[in-house]
Amino acid sequence: VAPLLICIIDAWNLPSLRYSALNLDQLSSQKCYESSVAEWAYATDINDENEKTKLSLSLDIAKLSKEIWQNVTTTFPLWREFKDPDLVRKFKTITILGSAALPDDQYKKYAQLETDMTKHYSTTKVCSFKYKETCNLSLEPDLIKIMRESRDEEELRHVWTEWHDKSGGPTKQTYKQFVEISNQAAKLNNFKDTGALWLDGYESETFKDDVEELWQTLKPFYQQMHAYVRAKLRNVYGDQFSDDGLIPAHLLGNMWAQAWDNVFPLMTPYPTKASIDVTEQMIQQGYTPLKMFQVSDEFFTSLGLIPMPEEFWKESLIEKPDDREVVCHASAWDFCNKKDFRIKQCTRVTTTDLITVHHEMGHIQYDLLYKDQPYFYRQGANPGFHEAVGDTLALSVITPKHLKEIGLLDKSIPIDDYETSINFLFSMALDKIAFLPFGYLTDKYRWDIYDGTVDESQYNTHWWKLRKEYQGIKPPSERSEANFDAGAKFHVPANVEYLRYFVSTIIQFQFHRSLCIEAGQYDPLDSNKPLHNCDIYRSKAAGSKLAAGLSMGSSKPWPEVMKVITGQEKMDASAIREYFSPLEKWLTAANEKMGEIPGWK
Numbered sequence: 001v002a003p004l005l006i007c008i009i010d011a012w013n014l015p016s017l018r019y020s021a022l023n024l025d026q027l028s029s030q031k032c033y034e035s036s037v038a039e040w041a042y043a044t045d046i047n048d049e050n051e052k053t054k055l056s057l058s059l060d061i062a063k064l065s066k067e068i069w070q071n072v073t074t075t076f077p078l079w080r081e082f083k084d085p086d087l088v089r090k091f092k093t094i095t096i097l098g099s100a101a102l103p104d105d106q107y108k109k110y111a112q113l114e115t116d117m118t119k120h121y122s123t124t125k126v127c128s129f130k131y132k133e134t135c136n137l138s139l140e141p142d143l144i145k146i147m148r149e150s151r152d153e154e155e156l157r158h159v160w161t162e163w164h165d166k167s168g169g170p171t172k173q174t175y176k177q178f179v180e181i182s183n184q185a186a187k188l189n190n191f192k193d194t195g196a197l198w199l200d201g202y203e204s205e206t207f208k209d210d211v212e213e214l215w216q217t218l219k220p221f222y223q224q225m226h227a228y229v230r231a232k233l234r235n236v237y238g239d240q241f242s243d244d245g246l247i248p249a250h251l252l253g254n255m256w257a258q259a260w261d262n263v264f265p266l267m268t269p270y271p272t273k274a275s276i277d278v279t280e281q282m283i284q285q286g287y288t289p290l291k292m293f294q295v296s297d298e299f300f301t302s303l304g305l306i307p308m309p310e311e312f313w314k315e316s317l318i319e320k321p322d323d324r325e326v327v328c329h330a331s332a333w334d335f336c337n338k339k340d341f342r343i344k345q346c347t348r349v350t351t352t353d354l355i356t357v358h359h360e361m362g363h364i365q366y367d368l369l370y371k372d373q374p375y376f377y378r379q380g381a382n383p384g385f386h387e388a389v390g391d392t393l394a395l396s397v398i399t400p401k402h403l404k405e406i407g408l409l410d411k412s413i414p415i416d417d418y419e420t421s422i423n424f425l426f427s428m429a430l431d432k433i434a435f436l437p438f439g440y441l442t443d444k445y446r447w448d449i450y451d452g453t454v455d456e457s458q459y460n461t462h463w464w465k466l467r468k469e470y471q472g473i474k475p476p477s478e479r480s481e482a483n484f485d486a487g488a489k490f491h492v493p494a495n496v497e498y499l500r501y502f503v504s505t506i507i508q509f510q511f512h513r514s515l516c517i518e519a520g521q522y523d524p525l526d527s528n529k530p531l532h533n534c535d536i537y538r539s540k541a542a543g544s545k546l547a548a549g550l551s552m553g554s555s556k557p558w559p560e561v562m563k564v565i566t567g568q569e570k571m572d573a574s575a576i577r578e579y580f581s582p583l584e585k586w587l588t589a590a591n592e593k594m595g596e597i598p599g600w601k
């Protein structure tokens with residue numbers, strides 16, 4: 001590894017040493033490419049052969065990063081004292097290895113446990129409610145469709161219970177073992193536990209407090225929306241409701257109750273006015289998954305951003321294959337060679353999936369914008385930034401104005417009136433505001449497990465304690481410690497940090513507001529240009545402002561990137577509150593009129 005050392009120093013142009021053949025970036029990128037190819041092969045064709053190859057290559061890259069880490073820290077024990085902040089930053093990225101810090105045998109166990117849990121989640125099948133002998137229903141597309149469309153409470157309860165029993169319960173013991181090894185890895189990285197390692201990615205001592213403060217700021221609005229939705233669902237499913245103020249989790253149109261936009265048709269504020277669910281129109285117009293990806297790519301390039309490269313269109317998997325098992329949960333892939341970028345998505349022709357396409361393409365756009373940064377800086381400014389790119393653009397795409405622009409809303413439909421904007425804002429709140437407590441508690445739950453506050457005897461009790469406290473929901477059927485309901489959500493078995501999505505929900509409105517000003521689409525002083533009607537489509541000025549920040553990757557602390565994109569360094573709720581302010585007033589008045597008291601016991 002000696003040449004590596006020299007090139008590490010050289011790559012960071014410390015004048016003193018000779019140039020070396022090996023380039024750290026190249027070696028790490030090469031290993032990352034090989035490991036990504038193996039990971040992709042497995043995720044798009046789950047079988048023992050591909051699993052073995054994936055695990056072996058993942059061990060290789062873990063070994064390489066451990067070797068670099070050991071050499072760097074022994075050769076430069078005082079790297080923290082270096083004068084050059086950029087050099088210190090680079091050393092820091094090398095010394096935080098995550099699970100790769102584990103000794104080889106422990107790493108193998110860790111990787112195997114994570115693979116087993118993700119495989120179980122991705123291949124779990126359940127029995128149909130209507131046809132008892134049909135037991136081959138998958139989460140995507142079958143159960144997602146039933147949760148979205150069925151209004152049969154018993155069918156919803158059956159599907160919810162079957163999925164949670166079968167996907168989560170069996171992984172509980174595996175998860176317990178996984179937590180122990182994960183914490184060992186965190187300690188080897190000088191963190192007290194995995195939760196602390198995850199939070200370090202936000203480079204702020206006060207981040208946990210900042211998130212709690214953001215939640216407290218938005219909680220009253222969430223409770224107003226929760227109260228309105230509860231009243232409307234009680235009209236439909238009356239007997240499911242009691243006086244505890246809680247909403248049964250299976251009635252919210254989503255397997256995890258994390259986004260409630262699918263129950264919009266049960267509670268449209270102004271039924272005679274337009275809604276933004278354009279699924280019907282997409283189907284009528286013969287939309288295909290490929291067309292959805294092309295529509296998204298065209299929005300990005302209309303801003304002057306980078307088109308998806310040729311490999312992307314050739315190698316991505318955008319529909320669920322019918323001849324093999326795949327990890328259907330949508331994801332975006334950077335193959336570390338500056339050329340190969342892909343999306344894997346079991347795309348269905350729905351409005352929700354059109355938004356997800358933009359979400360995933362936002363990741364690829366970020367990957368493309370920072371691909372010429374040094375290897376260790378090819379990351380998001382913080383994990384929330386990576387999640388916010390696609391969602392920020394989708395805030396423009398989903399506006400009635402834009403949907404008309406691309407022919408998914410009929411030109412004749414009036415969209416500039418107050419009632420249409422309330423319909424639109426309510427639909428957006430069912431997605432974005434409903435998500436906030438879920439985005440927060442999914443990591444609060446795991447912080448409590450990783451720091452030892454909760455042990456496996458309380459895994460399920462604690463999950464429902466937080467689900468009740470933050471979301472005001474309850475399970476539709478009896479739950480016990482034989483269950484592991486958190487394990488029914490992809491990111492828990494797949495071990496993906498989740499606070500990133502809470503952060504993204506906040507900052508995407510800050511990005512949106514700034515880009516809307518840049519595009520001349522929004523003026524705080526002009527009530528005819530409210531933030532929620534802004535569509536930055538075709539604004540090169542907005543695109544270049546966004547690109548200026550995103551091209552920095554993780555080369556600077558995220559407040560500096562936030563300042564480049566929005567003019568301010570702080571993450572704050574002013575933009576999301578401004579965007580939704582007409583709706584918050586409307587909901588408060590509607591609840592008062594119904595005598596619906598926000599909150600729950």
Ligand SMILES: C[C@H](N[C@H](C(=O)O)[C@@H]1CCCN1C(=O)[C@@H](N)CC(=O)O)C(=O)N1CCC[C@H]1C(=O)O
Pocket residue numbers: 258329330331332333356359360363386387496501
């Ligand atoms: C559908 C989306 N899939 C994730 C994402 O795109 O973030 C996937 C799986 C986990 C990480 N991931 C990636 O693709 C990363 N490789 C991206 C990157 O870091 O570059 C997802 O999970 N979402 C979207 C909204 C809320 C959340 C949910 O559905 O709960």
Ligand SMILES: [Zn+2]
Pocket residue numbers: 359360363386387
């Ligand atoms: Zn994402």
